Amino acid sequence: MSAASKSERVRVLIPLDGSEFSRQVIPYVIDVLRPETHSLTLLRVAPVPEGHNPIPSRPLVVEGWSASDGWRSDEPPVYYSQVYEGAIANLEEEVLGEARRLDAAGFEVVPVVRFGDAAAEIVDVVTEDGFGMVVMATRGRSGLGRMLLGSVAGEVLRRVHVPVMMVRPVAEGAGELVAVPARVATPLDDVAG
Numbered sequence: 001m002s003a004a005s006k007s008e009r010v011r012v013l014i015p016l017d018g019s020e021f022s023r024q025v026i027p028y029v030i031d032v033l034r035p036e037t038h039s040l041t042l043l044r045v046a047p048v049p050e051g052h053n054p055i056p057s058r059p060l061v062v063e064g065w066s067a068s069d070g071w072r073s074d075e076p077p078v079y080y081s082q083v084y085e086g087a088i089a090n091l092e093e094e095v096l097g098e099a100r101r102l103d104a105a106g107f108e109v110v111p112v113v114r115f116g117d118a119a120a121e122i123v124d125v126v127t128e129d130g131f132g133m134v135v136m137a138t139r140g141r142s143g144l145g146r147m148l149l150g151s152v153a154g155e156v157l158r159r160v161h162v163p164v165m166m167v168r169p170v171a172e173g174a175g176e177l178v179a180v181p182a183r184v185a186t187p188l189d190d191v192a193g
Contacts, residue, residue, distance in 0.1 A: 009039040009108070010132040015122050015156075016044050018094050022137045024169035026098050029135055032165075035106030041131070042095045042102075042111045045121045049087040088113050119155035126160045138166040 014029060016022045029040070091113045099109045114121040126134060138153040157164045 009037055011130065012038050012040050012133045012135055013122070013126055013129075013131045014040055014042050015118070015134070015136045015152075016042055016095055016098065017118065017152075018044065018046070018091075021139070021169060023098060025135055025137050025167045026101060028167050030102065030105045033107075033135075035108070038133075039108040040102055040110070041125075041129075042099055042109060043114065043122065043125055044091045044095050044111070045114050045116065045118045046087070046091055048115045049083050087115075119152045119159070122152070122156050123159045126156075126162060131162060133163045133165065134160060135165045135167065138168050 012029075012033060014025060033040075092111055095111045095113075099111050102109045112125065114125065122134070122136075125131070134156060136153055136156065138151070153164075153166055157166070
């Protein structure tokens with residue numbers, strides 16, 4: 001494939017939260033999008049790992065003991081970077097199955113892991129990396145449920161300026177879930193309703 005044809009592909013962001021629910025968009029993506037015209041990024045956003053300190057490392061001090069005093073235990077120390085890198089590896093493993101499935105369907109797929117607030121991270125990735133479309137699952141809450149619980153999908157829809165395809169899984173047959181489009185919205189749509 002030439003470099004020119006790769007650049008013509010629409011870059012599509014597919015946020016996943018690790019749930020079976022969010023993965024229900026994958027069959028729909030395979031049916032609706034085309035490998036020749038779309039490149040996919042699977043984004044897994046998770047809370048910041050416990051113990052991760054984004055501030056540059058400094059000596060650990062615990063009740064008068066400093067890391068500069070040496071480690072006096074049979075157990076090796078666990079560093080923040082190890083916790084962080086372990087969390088990244090675990091999250092990448094979560095999306096690997098879906099990435100393989102999309103790759104087998106002919107798509108160019110890139111897995112990405114970010115930490116933080118899901119809606120904010122999705123919006124940042126779309127904005128920073130120039131995506132042309134977002135495809136994500138939505139529970140389709142309305143009224144009081146949406147007001148009390150909020151909606152990552154709704155927040156993304158309000159804050160990005162690219163088309164957002166929301167897919168709502170529905171029950172079909174003997175407990176199988178099949179993804180169907182809930183709504184395809186563009187920045188020109190009225191999203192207040």
